Amino acid sequence: MKKKAISKNKLYSLIALLFVIGILGMLQANSAQYSYQISILERSAIYAVVAVSMNLLTGFTGLFSLGQAGFMAIGAYTVAILTIPADTRASVYYVDGIAPAIANLQCPFWLALILAGLFSAAIAAIIGIPVLRLKSDYLAIATLGFSEIIRAVISAPQLNKITNGSYGLKNIPAFPNLFVAFGLCGLCILLMVLLINSSYGRAFKALREDEVAAQAMGLNLFRYKELAFVISSFFTGVGGGLLAIYMRSIDSKTFSINLTYDILLIVVLGGIGSVTGSVIGAFLVTAGREWLRFFDNPLTIGGIDIPLFRSGFRMVIFSILLMAVVLFYRRGIMGSNEFSWEGLGRLIRSIPNKLKRKSKTQKGDNA
Amino acid sequence: MSLSTFFQQCLTGISLGGAYALIAIGYTLVYGILRLINFAHGDIFMMAGYFMIFAMASFPWFISIPLVLFITVVLGVSIERIAYRPLRSAPRMSVMISAIGVSYLLQNLATYLFTALPKGYPELPVLKKIYQIGGLSASFVTFLTPVLTLIIVYALMVLINKTKIGMAMRAVSKDYDTASLMGIKINRIITFTFAIGSLLAAVGSVLYFTDRMTVFPFSGSLPGLKCFVAAVFGGIGSIPGAVIGGFILGLGETALVATGYSTFSDAFTFVLLIAILLIKPTGLFGEKTTDKV
Amino acid sequence: MSAEAKTPINVLHMEDVTMQFGGVVAVNGLSLDVNEGEIVALIGPNGAGKTTAFNCVTGIYEPTFGKVDFMGETILSNTPKGKAEKTYLGEVTPRPIPVIRNTPDKITQKGVARTFQNIRLFGQLTVFDNVLIAKHMRAKQNVLSATLRFNHKEEERMRSEAMALLEEQNLLHLKDEIAASLPYGLQRRLEIARALATEPKLLLLDEPAAGMNPQETQELTDFIKQIRDTYHLTVFMIEHHMDLVMQISDRIYVLDFGKLIAQGTPEEIQNNERVIEAYLGVSDDAED
Numbered sequence: 041m042k043k044k045a046i047s048k049n050k051l052y053s054l055i056a057l058l059f060v061i062g063i064l065g066m067l068q069a070n071s072a073q074y075s076y077q078i079s080i081l082e083r084s085a086i087y088a089v090v091a092v093s094m095n096l097l098t099g100f101t102g103l104f105s106l107g108q109a110g111f112m113a114i115g116a117y118t119v120a121i122l123t124i125p126a127d128t129r130a131s132v133y134y135v136d137g138i139a140p141a142i143a144n145l146q147c148p149f150w151l152a153l154i155l156a157g158l159f160s161a162a163i164a165a166i167i168g169i170p171v172l173r174l175k176s177d178y179l180a181i182a183t184l185g186f187s188e189i190i191r192a193v194i195s196a197p198q199l200n201k202i203t204n205g206s207y208g209l210k211n212i213p214a215f216p217n218l219f220v221a222f223g224l225c226g227l228c229i230l231l232m233v234l235l236i237n238s239s240y241g242r243a244f245k246a247l248r249e250d251e252v253a254a255q256a257m258g259l260n261l262f263r264y265k266e267l268a269f270v271i272s273s274f275f276t277g278v279g280g281g282l283l284a285i286y287m288r289s290i291d292s293k294t295f296s297i298n299l300t301y302d303i304l305l306i307v308v309l310g311g312i313g314s315v316t317g318s319v320i321g322a323f324l325v326t327a328g329r330e331w332l333r334f335f336d337n338p339l340t341i342g343g344i345d346i347p348l349f350r351s352g353f354r355m356v357i358f359s360i361l362l363m364a365v366v367l368f369y370r371r372g373i374m375g376s377n378e379f380s381w382e383g384l385g386r387l388i389r390s391i392p393n394k395l396k397r398k399s400k401t402q403k404g405d406n407a
Numbered sequence: 408m409s410l411s412t413f414f415q416q417c418l419t420g421i422s423l424g425g426a427y428a429l430i431a432i433g434y435t436l437v438y439g440i441l442r443l444i445n446f447a448h449g450d451i452f453m454m455a456g457y458f459m460i461f462a463m464a465s466f467p468w469f470i471s472i473p474l475v476l477f478i479t480v481v482l483g484v485s486i487e488r489i490a491y492r493p494l495r496s497a498p499r500m501s502v503m504i505s506a507i508g509v510s511y512l513l514q515n516l517a518t519y520l521f522t523a524l525p526k527g528y529p530e531l532p533v534l535k536k537i538y539q540i541g542g543l544s545a546s547f548v549t550f551l552t553p554v555l556t557l558i559i560v561y562a563l564m565v566l567i568n569k570t571k572i573g574m575a576m577r578a579v580s581k582d583y584d585t586a587s588l589m590g591i592k593i594n595r596i597i598t599f600t601f602a603i604g605s606l607l608a609a610v611g612s613v614l615y616f617t618d619r620m621t622v623f624p625f626s627g628s629l630p631g632l633k634c635f636v637a638a639v640f641g642g643i644g645s646i647p648g649a650v651i652g653g654f655i656l657g658l659g660e661t662a663l664v665a666t667g668y669s670t671f672s673d674a675f676t677f678v679l680l681i682a683i684l685l686i687k688p689t690g691l692f693g694e695k696t697t698d699k700v
Numbered sequence: 701m702s703a704e705a706k707t708p709i710n711v712l713h714m715e716d717v718t719m720q721f722g723g724v725v726a727v728n729g730l731s732l733d734v735n736e737g738e739i740v741a742l743i744g745p746n747g748a749g750k751t752t753a754f755n756c757v758t759g760i761y762e763p764t765f766g767k768v769d770f771m772g773e774t775i776l777s778n779t780p781k782g783k784a785e786k787t788y789l790g791e792v793t794p795r796p797i798p799v800i801r802n803t804p805d806k807i808t809q810k811g812v813a814r815t816f817q818n819i820r821l822f823g824q825l826t827v828f829d830n831v832l833i834a835k836h837m838r839a840k841q842n843v844l845s846a847t848l849r850f851n852h853k854e855e856e857r858m859r860s861e862a863m864a865l866l867e868e869q870n871l872l873h874l875k876d877e878i879a880a881s882l883p884y885g886l887q888r889r890l891e892i893a894r895a896l897a898t899e900p901k902l903l904l905l906d907e908p909a910a911g912m913n914p915q916e917t918q919e920l921t922d923f924i925k926q927i928r929d930t931y932h933l934t935v936f937m938i939e940h941h942m943d944l945v946m947q948i949s950d951r952i953y954v955l956d957f958g959k960l961i962a963q964g965t966p967e968e969i970q971n972n973e974r975v976i977e978a979y980l981g982v983s984d985d986a987e988d
Contacts, residue, residue: 104500169684176499177444181635182684185677188632192674204669231847238846239855240824246833249822255804256758257755258837258898267843297628299509308504352519359512366505367493376824390746 049381061219068218078218080330081323085225086282088322090304092232092315093275099313099376101268102248103172104180107164108303110187111273113194113295114155114163117278120209121145121202122152128211132204139201147211148332153224153281160277163190163271167308172265187300195292208291212284224282228275233315235271244268309365309372317374324373332357408667413543416665417658418545424657425552429559430634431649432640433604439580439644440600442499446506448485448515451605451633455612456528456622457521458492463529476609483605484598492594510628517624525621534617552614553654559607560650567646572599580644606607629673633660636680642693651691655679708735711902711934712757712770717766717791719752719958726752728958729792730766735803735903739928739935743969744955745978750938751817754904758814759804764896765794770810771901775802791959809837813900815891817907817938823880827871827890830879831862834897846971864899868930885916889923896931902920903927905937917941921948946970954978 066080067074090108097103126146129138145213171182193199193208203209215221235241246254247264255261284290302325310321332354339349365372377383413433418507430452437445458478462471490509494502534548567573578586587593615630616622637656641648656676683690712734719727727749734740741961744748755761757768759776764784767777777800780788788794788915804809822830835858849855866872871893874882879890888908897902908924909917921944928935938946945952946966954969962969968969969975 098500129911170681174684174688177442177503178639178684178688180503181444181632181639182677182681185636185680189674189677192671196670206545233845234849235847238849239832239839239844239851240843242829242833245825245829245835246822249824250820252760252804253816253820253822254833255760256808256816256820256898257834257894258805259833260805260810271843288592297632301511304504304507305511312500312610327792328641338488352515352522355515355843356519358513359508363490363508363512366501366508367490370494370497393506 052381061330064218064222068222068278071218082218082221082286082328083283084214084323085222086279086286087303087306088319089225089228089282090276090279090303091310091318091322092229093272093279094303095307095310095312095315095318096232096236096244097268097272098307099311100248101244101264101265103268103387104176105183105269106180106297106300106304107167107183107187107273108276109295109299110183110190110298111160111164111276112280112283112299113187113190113292114160115153115277116290116295117150117194117209117283118156118159118277119149119204119281119284120212121156122147123149123213123285124209124211125213132209132211135204135207136200149215150224150283153278156281156381157274157278160280161274161361164270164299165266168266168269172262172269184297185298187295187366188297189291191295194240194295203292206292209290212288214288215285221282221306226280227279229315229319232275236315240267240362241369276397305362309362311374311376312373312407313376314372314374314378317372317377320379322372328361329354329358412421412665415543415545416661418543418549420658420661422545422552422657422687423615424654425556426611426615426618426653427630427634427637427657428556428650429607429614430647430652431622431637431653432560432563433608434635435638435641435643435646435649436576436600436604438638440576440583440597441491441502441504443491443506444635446503446631447490447509447513448604448608449627449629449634450510450517451479451483451486451627451680452608452612452615452631453517453622453624453627454482454513455605455609456616456626458609459613460526460622463531467530468533470619472613474522475613476606479603479609479612480605483601483603483608483632487597487601492597510631514624514628517572521624523624525623525626527622528616528622529572530620531613531617547651548614548617555610555614556650556653557609559610560646563603563607563646572596576600633673633676636676639681639690642690645690645692648690648692708737710734710938711736711738711770713769714753714757715769716792717753717756717763717768719749719756719761719861720784720787721788723787723789723790725789725958727955728790729755730955730958730960732953732963734934734936736925736934737928737932738950739924739937739948741949741952742936742938742955743940743942743945743952748955750955751906752907752958754938757807757904758812759802759807762801762806764788765790765792767797767800769803770807770812772860773810774800775807775810775812776800784787787936803876806838808898808900811899811901812893812904813902814904815888815895815906817889817910819884819885821879821891821892821894822966823878825879826875827877827879827882828866828875828888829860830894831865831897832858834894838899863913865893865897867895869896884911888912892923892927896927901934902934902936905939907937907938907940909939909941912941917944924948 044185067078071078090112094108098106121142122145124132126144166188171179171186194203197205199205243264244257246257246259247261251261287294306321306325307318309325310317310319335354336351337349337356339346350351399402428550430448433448434445437443437448455475458475459471462474466474486509488611490505491502494505507649534546534551536547538547538550567576575586575591575596576599578589578591579593583593633656634653637652638649640655641650656679659675659679663669663675710733713731714732717727717730718725731752742753744750752761756763756776761779763776765779765788769776779794779797779799785794820901839851839854839858841854845851863872866875869889871886871890874886879887882890892905892908909920912920924935925948927933939980949966952964952966952969953960954975961978962972962975965973
């Protein structure tokens with residue numbers, strides 16, 4: 041490639057990418073020392089995948105679905121069942137034993153992840169047929185219902201030999217290294233971005249804007265809704281699989297409605313209809329929970345115990361912050377915009393002006 | 408299963424259904440007027456449970472119950488004021504997200520204030536007294552719930568169909584914009600609706616938790632969703648629909664537990680939901696609406 | 701139906717189309733023909749059922765009874781059965797005809813494009829994207845090829861065609877504007893451009909001049925003729941501006957209370973007593 045052809049923005053992006061890889065390399069080299077940070081970052085990246093996949097539906101296709109936890113559960117269990125080392129399976133399925141059909145079924149994690157996505161997509165395709173005829177809140181509540189049904193099925197004692205019922209699965213092999221974890225998350229998000237910016241992405245947006253007009257453009261409502269639903273569920277399933285590898289042991293309680301809400305919060309905070317917003321949101325929310333952890337510990341200033349600081353306080357603060365975003369800053373961090381270097385430049389340049397204006401208004405208030 | 412066990416289970420189911428019905432009415436009223444699934448409704452119900460625990464710690468039951476009803480109403484109305492009213496003109500999705508946010512906040516607040524451990528629900532000797540009718544034996548609350556539910560529903564129907572404020576509520580739920588043009592004070596009607604909804608949730612909470620005996624921060628979320636399903640099943644906006652939905656749900660769930668499929672008792676709700684949405688999306692008693700192109 | 705349909709190619713043929721909502725018969729036994737290259741207007745007082753008739757052609761509604769042919773192929777056809785038969789109030793007695801259904805998207809793909817009375821653009825998308833979306837359905841691609849950019853030739857073609865169309869419609873300088881931010885007149889024009897992008901044979905315009913001043917209406921008159929000639933279209937439109945209708949229509953159908961009360965050339969319609977009574981006599985538009 042000619043050097044001249046590389047634009048300024050591409051250069052910036054390349055530098056940023058190298059920077060990220062550098063940091064990851066540093067963390068990887070000292071993984072024992074930074075295990076806590078690595079764990080937060082990995083979880084953030086996985087949540088980012090699921091958040092972007094939710095955004096693909098909610099923000100870009102206009103389908104408000106709350107079934108994420110269910111599809112993640114499908115993905116997670118698929119990966120777990122396919123990757124737990126065969127020799128340790130007896131100790132995992134210690135209650136009822138393992139079904140002979142899956143006893144020796146084992147495959148590498150990347151194949152397991154693809155299968156997780158495909159399985160989740162297949163279930164979504166079936167669920168989509170009845171559910172996608174519904175509108176807005178009915179769709180939300182129906183997908184939420186399906187997510188609960190999936191969870192109930194997984195934890196049913198009748199399926200003990202496959203899912204180990206309510207006891208969960210453990211001994212799932214971890215990521216070989218950080219690059220694999222981040223690389224996979226990055227790849228998933230990249231694919232979704234490519235889709236959103238393709239002709240199909242435009243069709244999804246048309247559906248979001250006006251269903252009647254979209255039909256008048258020759259787009260079959262059901263087909264495109266189903267397509268968006270299936271693709272989103274594919275990546276949600278992969279995200280669930282990644283979460284299983286990350287957590288190494290899973291049980292059905294992990295995939296309750298609250299997991300869906302967590303993802304929804306990320307999407308809302310980042311901005312509905314912005315991929316970069318969802319990614320930023322995922323990192324902020326996941327890391328924010330950790331940063332706010334000091335609220336959970338008793339705080340003593342000058343020998344006096346500050347009464348509010350105890351276990352659970354951080355989640356209260358967190359939910360209040362969230363309500364503040366919903367009520368006063370509805371567009372979230374990015375609104376429906378995407379990150380661009382120009383945008384960042386504008387933002388940086390505008391900061392001095394904003395500060396000036398603020399100090400001016402404050403002076404005005406004082407006077 | 409012997410006949411008496413069968414009737415015993417039926418009684419349990421009807422009693423559970425009565426509590427569900429009371430909560431479902433809250434959903435149906437709010438949805439009828441605001442077109443909003445009040446995700447926080449189940450958590451209001453949970454908070455009412457905690458209020459009762461604390462009220463009973465210092466007062467006798469005949470003071471505690473009205474007090475709890477009052478505080479719950481205040482909570483419900485404040486939530487509407489703070490979290491829903493500013494979003495009146497926002498897209499529906501924003502309001503729904505706000506409702507989810509409130510639900511999340513209430514759960515976290517409850518975890519913080521009362522810890523995540525289940526707290527024992529106070530025993531009301533009047534309600535807990537065991538009665539024996541034929542081969543059936545159950546506590547007074549089991550018999551009381553369905554009767555009380557029906558009385559309350561009757562009173563509510565009278566309120567909505569016979570009084571001026573009831574007429575205003577019907578007008579707002581039929582056509583929000585026209586109603587406001589006709590000089591109906593929409594915000595007052597909405598506040599009133601939330602007050603009734605919360606009141607019924609508080610009553611439902613007393614009946615429900617007396618049978619369950621413990622309250623914990625998430626004890627509202629699943630019953631909440633179930634009652635919404637009951638409301639959808641009966642036809643959103645229809646009070647008799649919500650009641651029948653509640654009873655069907657209560658009976659179905661009890662039947663599943665009795666036959667050993669208790670893990671599916673929660674899923675049953677959603678199977679019911681999806682079935683009704685497919686067969687008759689407007690629910691049993693819902694009215695049809697059409698989109699104009 | 702019509703005698704003159706022998707030589708010209710019939711594009712749209714509606715036969716006894718009846719649309720009943722509950723107890724209201726919005727369109728009552730409507731039969732009409734539109735031939736290739738014609739500009740035909742459907743007029744009538746408000747609530748006469750004109751838009752409903754359009755919705756029956758484009759598949760948004762399924763007619764209670766009657767059939768719609770497009771280019772000689774039946775695209776919609778229905779006859780009331782069961783409960784619908786008992787409550788049927790239409791003027792034409794239903795006869796058993798085969799039921800043929802098509803969703804709106806199928807009908808668009810066959811070559812019927814339309815605009816809407818209350819402009820329905822993809823508001824938050826750019827002008828360019830609005831037109832580009834219309835190109836999507838005819839592109840040879842699938843999700844995978846589009847995502848992985850194997851379709852770049854098709855994508856290029858779609859883009860250049862959309863650009864060309866915008867240029868022809870004098871909208872090119874606005875291509876990166878958000879559609880909803882355009883002034884009303886330009887939104888109407890964009891909606892027509894978007895409909896043209898679906899490569900139609902028949903264009904249905906639902907009140908294209910609504911909200912326009914006399915000068916804009918005059919421009920629109922020329923514009924409609926021009927696109928008819930450039931894109932070899934047949935135009936079927938609903939319009940209230942009588943001067944526009946009289947100037948450009950080859951033939952006019954008049955609808956009142958869902959029923960066809962008159963048809964003919966503009967001169968014939970202007971002198972038709974029933975029309976004057978039902979419509980022109982009470983309309984302000986007739987004077988200007």
